[in-house]
Amino acid sequence: MMRMPFTKAEYLERLSKVKASMSEKGIDVLLITDPANMNYVIGYDAWSFYVHQIVVVTLDDEMPRFIGRYMDAFCGAVKTTYLEKDHVHAYSDDHVQSTIKHPMDYMAKVLTELGYDKKRIGVEMDAYWFTAMAYERLKVGLPNAQFVNAHNLVNWVKIIKSDAEIELMRKAGKIVDLAMKAGIDALDVGVRQCDVAAAILHAQTVGTPEFGGDYIAIEPLMPAGETAGAPHLTWDDSRYTTGTTMYIEIAGAYKRYHCPMCRTISLGETSKQVEDVAKITVEGLNAALETVKPGVTCEEVEAAWRNVLSKYGYAKESRIGYSTGLNYPPDWGEHTASLRPGDKTVLQPNMTFHCIPGMYFDDFGVSISQCIRVTENGHEEFAKYPKELVIK
């Protein structure tokens, strides 16, 4: 019962791009620890990344390998991906969160047995799941290997989506429209924050009658009132009061592909400042999106936003967007191109970005965003929810 959302041919196509990048960087063996990258090359999808596991891609073998915990390897990787059983390796459970045995010791042993112990081995140095200890143990277990920083190698391959991936993101776009509507419908003075979050989570997961939603790489972010300038707060069980300005940053996800969205909502009356900042934000967002087309750089997109801002006497320090798509907690961003000064990544068709110019002040915040695809001559918006301040 394979559960992969793409054809095996598509996975092999991805692998050939990953291997081309490995060759270019002189990497013989790539150890993938980021679960999104593992999913990208073998279709493995499980909440098992809380223990150490890797996918091994080598230049001399068409089929990658999975090395993980016993209970995830044989019932999980073998049954749900295209890997043959002899390409799946499992460590025993006494390696899990143990102070005595480390899973990377086992992985080094497997790599040695396969003859990869003297190779140039690429590792994802800044991936969440590649801990300092994992690297230390690997270096001890493979003293003759040469380690190369292959952080974001797979991420840069996956920055251009296939048409099949774009289809999943369109579905995610339909889900986020429904989830944002569910959240804003539930929101009112006197309602608890947790009840709005529950409405959002329910809508994200039910999806549509035709296709259901997946879990999201980031929980609903819902900063409100005087902490609305802190964009990464979630919710509690307090009740909304009249005059609160808040925003909701969520995504829809379908088979791990995300379409994020942020909207700002004022409950009842709002200040002229909030209304003005919201108008400028939307004008700047649209100006940025209108510059999007193949050949333009990321920093040029940001400059269009910045020009609108400076016209009104505002400035904003942080980036206004990033590549998005296939991901796992804790981030739906792909950690490659960012829409900010200095980022000279050239836009190409089927790159996908979450453009989120958030204006965070000491005592309020306004954020209105759009997730888009770069098309042959412009951009496609995945979601349809109106880009405006919501007053309720």
Added chain:
Amino acid sequence: MMRMPFTKAEYLERLSKVKASMSEKGIDVLLITDPANMNYVIGYDAWSFYVHQIVVVTLDDEMPRFIGRYMDAFCGAVKTTYLEKDHVHAYSDDHVQSTIKHPMDYMAKVLTELGYDKKRIGVEMDAYWFTAMAYERLKVGLPNAQFVNAHNLVNWVKIIKSDAEIELMRKAGKIVDLAMKAGIDALDVGVRQCDVAAAILHAQTVGTPEFGGDYIAIEPLMPAGETAGAPHLTWDDSRYTTGTTMYIEIAGAYKRYHCPMCRTISLGETSKQVEDVAKITVEGLNAALETVKPGVTCEEVEAAWRNVLSKYGYAKESRIGYSTGLNYPPDWGEHTASLRPGDKTVLQPNMTFHCIPGMYFDDFGVSISQCIRVTENGHEEFAKYPKELVIK
């Protein structure tokens, strides 16, 4: 608007225990990267752990420091914790997921300015958020420091809960009872997996009329049918069929404190083997729980389970439980004591465990669990949902 769920006195009490452990290990400066540990010592709670951030605890300063991204530091850490503004440091946004600047370079600079650059610095070597690159950059930025592995130092302090923490876990227990009921109520032949997940997520988040639920460190795990032996699969949008055996592993959470629970459900008829394994599982679980009291070791608890299993001719490789409580994705386990052979941790009052003896076979799985507190002379069960196979 501080959002901390405990008194400042409780945080200071925790800090004094952390510092005692630092002293014992010869650590002058502790860099905390695990968001649960950050929350534990300063009460910081935000979904900002997808970028590098640390809490610094030193022996020579009563107040810890937060070093993080600008947008999380001043509106987030300053407004929501007890830290004074001069103990909060922020790096600029161009450090975020950049190939040029690394946040740890900034952190090394701050530590140097504070005079900590020649100290013995403890780092959480195997924490998810302490990447290989973070460690490399720290070593470059602090060439005269001595680094000490302080992995799980805070985790071992927090293994014994305060009465105030236990109160939060009791609330989480009430929430998980409701969430499990919501999931099992929604479950039926012909229902989509995503619709059951949505019912669970909604109930987890709404909580009760008196207190709302928080998000959970692990998404609902719902392996079903022939992949039910792979315990970390989530859901898709396929429909359940008659005769499916599955389990639901979820938690309730209140202010980041978790009470996990797993139940096995058969839709319609089930095999004698599933029924037998379920009975043995419950008998073994109860035998393990009945041994729990102060003075007993973790491996003795597991042995009670193992004795029941062997009586029926079964064996199970993996651990049957672990310490749980305050946590963030991707794991509600605390990575300290495990209920398994060789773990000689001695139980003490207010330790809390998720006892989950999962029986995973090639083509089915049975798992029935209980989250408990060690009391003065036995154990307290946080949740009330009947410990039995559910046939629906």
